[in-house]
Amino acid sequence: MQFTIQATDPESKARTGVLSTDHGLIETPIFMPVGTAGTVKAVHQRELVEDVRAEIILGNTYHLYLRPGLSVLEKAGGLHRFNGWNRPILTDSGGYQVYSLSNTRKIKEDGVTFKSHIDGSKHIFTPEGVMDIQRTIGADIMMAFDECTPYPCEYGYARTSMEMTHRWLTRCIERFDSTPAKYGYQQTLFPIVQGSTYKDLRQQSAEFVAEQQREGNAIGGLAVGEPAEEMYKTIELVNAILPSDKPRYLMGVGTPENILEAIALGVDMFDCVMPTRNARHGVLFTTQGIINIKNERWKDDFSPIDEELGGYASTFYSKAYLRHLMRSEEILGAQIASLQNLTFYLWLVKQARQQIIGGNFAKWKGAMTKKLMQRL
Ligand SMILES: CNc1nc2cc3c(=O)[nH]c(N)nc3c(CCN)c2[nH]1
Numbered sequence: 001m002q003f004t005i006q007a008t009d010p011e012s013k014a015r016t017g018v019l020s021t022d023h024g025l026i027e028t029p030i031f032m033p034v035g036t037a038g039t040v041k042a043v044h045q046r047e048l049v050e051d052v053r054a055e056i057i058l059g060n061t062y063h064l065y066l067r068p069g070l071s072v073l074e075k076a077g078g079l080h081r082f083n084g085w086n087r088p089i090l091t092d093s094g095g096y097q098v099y100s101l102s103n104t105r106k107i108k109e110d111g112v113t114f115k116s117h118i119d120g121s122k123h124i125f126t127p128e129g130v131m132d133i134q135r136t137i138g139a140d141i142m143m144a145f146d147e148c149t150p151y152p153c154e155y156g157y158a159r160t161s162m163e164m165t166h167r168w169l170t171r172c173i174e175r176f177d178s179t180p181a182k183y184g185y186q187q188t189l190f191p192i193v194q195g196s197t198y199k200d201l202r203q204q205s206a207e208f209v210a211e212q213q214r215e216g217n218a219i220g221g222l223a224v225g226e227p228a229e230e231m232y233k234t235i236e237l238v239n240a241i242l243p244s245d246k247p248r249y250l251m252g253v254g255t256p257e258n259i260l261e262a263i264a265l266g267v268d269m270f271d272c273v274m275p276t277r278n279a280r281h282g283v284l285f286t287t288q289g290i291i292n293i294k295n296e297r298w299k300d301d302f303s304p305i306d307e308e309l310g311g312y313a314s315t316f317y318s319k320a321y322l323r324h325l326m327r328s329e330e331i332l333g334a335q336i337a338s339l340q341n342l343t344f345y346l347w348l349v350k351q352a353r354q355q356i357i358g359g360n361f362a363k364w365k366g367a368m369t370k371k372l373m374q375r376l
């Protein structure tokens with residue numbers, strides 16, 4: 001997998017690049033829609049390509065392992081063949097999902113035991129096991145098995161957790177480097193930096209991860225409730241240590257403001273459930289600001305959802321109509337709102353990319369953030 005940096009912003013750490021995989025090219029900065037169980041919720045593959053202009057989507061080891069399960073995915077020839085998405089896929093390694101979904105998890109040196117949130121069955125995820133699972137899913141980019149350190153936590157816990165994540169990373173690398181890709185195209189492994197919000201731990205973790213010299217690196221353990229300022233300080237610290245010629249993926253982030261700030265700090269890849277989750281609750285991100293479409297004020301506003309954004313749903317349907325659908329709990333409402341928010345997120349990173357190329361990203365960022373985060 002190759003990463004080529006194209007433009008850099010003179011007044012910040014922002015840069016644009018192209019990530020080439022066996023399933024095609026990714027232009028960075030990029031937002032990756034989350035397709036947890038093999039689908040981006042309520043969105044067709046064709047809409048993801050033609051309206052959202054998504055370039056890479058996420059899958060989750062935890063969900064796909066439990067359902068549809070490895071034998072179905074293997075028989076299908078991997079997730080790309082199963083859901084028809086023939087562009088790049090990144091899969092998260094399951095640690096975070098076990099942490100956030102299964103309240104019966106136990107963390108041991110060997111791995112994490114948990115009960116399925118679906119049927120209560122008992123399972124264990126080990127570094128080796130999740131490498132094998134991600135080989136079977138067939139993601140172009142696989143994530144190392146880590147513990148997302150909870151926030152806040154004592155220094156001692158953060159260090160112990162980080163050190164275990166480092167030992168698990170060594171086991172992931174050994175397993176990954178000694179097992180073949182299953183479906184004829186290359187896969188790559190990204191390690192994940194932890195260390196909570198402790199400066200020295202974050203430095204240690206970033207150095208350990210950089211030493212592995214992998215083709216891309218991720219920053220984990222953020223967007224877990226810490227103040228935004230803590231997030232930004234941590235990103236700045238870690239990005240000063242991670243190699244600048246490799247893509248940097250900030251996991252689970254975030255709002256439009258977080259994303260623009262992190263791009264200025266040198267982050268290239270993002271994923272977040274916010275666009276799709278907020279959409280299902282009627283909270284829309286638009287080029288004019290944030291709209292809660294269920295609000296009375298949109299009752300007879302027949303203007304398009306987001307004229308400036310372009311794309312089918314945003315220009316074809318009115319605010320009043322979408323409000324009606326959401327209040328009626330019509331499935332179409334979730335579909336339209338999800339398309340709006342995902343198209344917006346891809347639009348946002350594309351705008352950032354153009355501003356970086358134009359050399360005025362830092363100036364543009366401030367005014368754009370203010371406009372996009374205002375509540376209409
Ligand atoms: C929403 N906030 C958030 N923080 C994360 C941290 C990790 C993290 O530290 N490790 C892993 N493996 N995943 C994370 C995720 C899931 C990303 N799709 C996170 N999401």
